[in-house]
Amino acid sequence: MSESPAQPDKPEGEPIPSILHSFYEERPFQSCTRCGESLIHFAEGFRISKNFKKGEVLMEYALCLPCLDAMLDEASEESKQRLAEFHEERYRDVSGFEECALCDRTRDQVRGEEFSLAGVCQGDRMHDSALVCIDCMEAMAETMSEETRRTWDKFREENFPGVPSDFEPFPSNPAPLSI
Ligand SMILES: [Zn+2]
Numbered sequence: 793m794s795e796s797p798a799q800p801d802k803p804e805g806e807p808i809p810s811i812l813h814s815f816y817e818e819r820p821f822q823s824c825t826r827c828g829e830s831l832i833h834f835a836e837g838f839r840i841s842k843n844f845k846k847g848e849v850l851m852e853y854a855l856c857l858p859c860l861d862a863m864l865d866e867a868s869e870e871s872k873q874r875l876a877e878f879h880e881e882r883y884r885d886v887s888g889f890e891e892c893a894l895c896d897r898t899r900d901q902v903r904g905e906e907f908s909l910a911g912v913c914q915g916d917r918m919h920d921s922a923l924v925c926i927d928c929m930e931a932m933a934e935t936m937s938e939e940t941r942r943t944w945d946k947f948r949e950e951n952f953p954g955v956p957s958d959f960e961p962f963p964s965n966p967a968p969l970s971i
């Protein structure tokens with residue numbers, strides 16, 4: 793994985809692709825799903841996550857980096873450790889939305905056409921991107937402690953009341969998805 797520092801003055805990366813725009817608002821994400829602040833103001837950037845199933849958007853959110861960090865911080869030490877190990881074992885150093893970042897499935901091979909897309913963004917640019925298939929999302933959720941899962945459950949319930957309870961959002965993901 794490449795951990796490049798944030799570089800606010802240089803326009804890098806690519807324009808945020810429309811697949812990572814807000815489906816519900818029909819435009820690019822404007823504000824953080826958790827704190828409501830305007831995303832453009834975060835020099836540190838933000839992360840967009842969208843979960844798809846059979847072509848439908850199940851859930852989408854954008855988190856400014858401070859909120860993302862706060863969410864990750866609430867994870868127990870044990871969960872953080874286990875997630876880091878999980879990533880070390882699995883992360884394949886691939887970006888983009890054509891194959892899973894954590895196993896060798898391509899987007900077409902993903903079970904039930906269910907996967908999550910994430911983009912690490914800053915302003916209107918995307919610096920990194922990843923697809924994670926449902927099998928890897930489930931495996932990742934299993935590495936998290938009950939307590940950590942509750943943090944994300946709460947976030948989901950507050951923001952996405954219609955989403956089924958067995959559904960795990962793109963969890964704390966230190967490797968490809970942090971700047
Ligand atoms: Zn925020």
Ligand SMILES: [Zn+2]
Binds near residue numbers: 897929
């Ligand atoms: Zn996978």
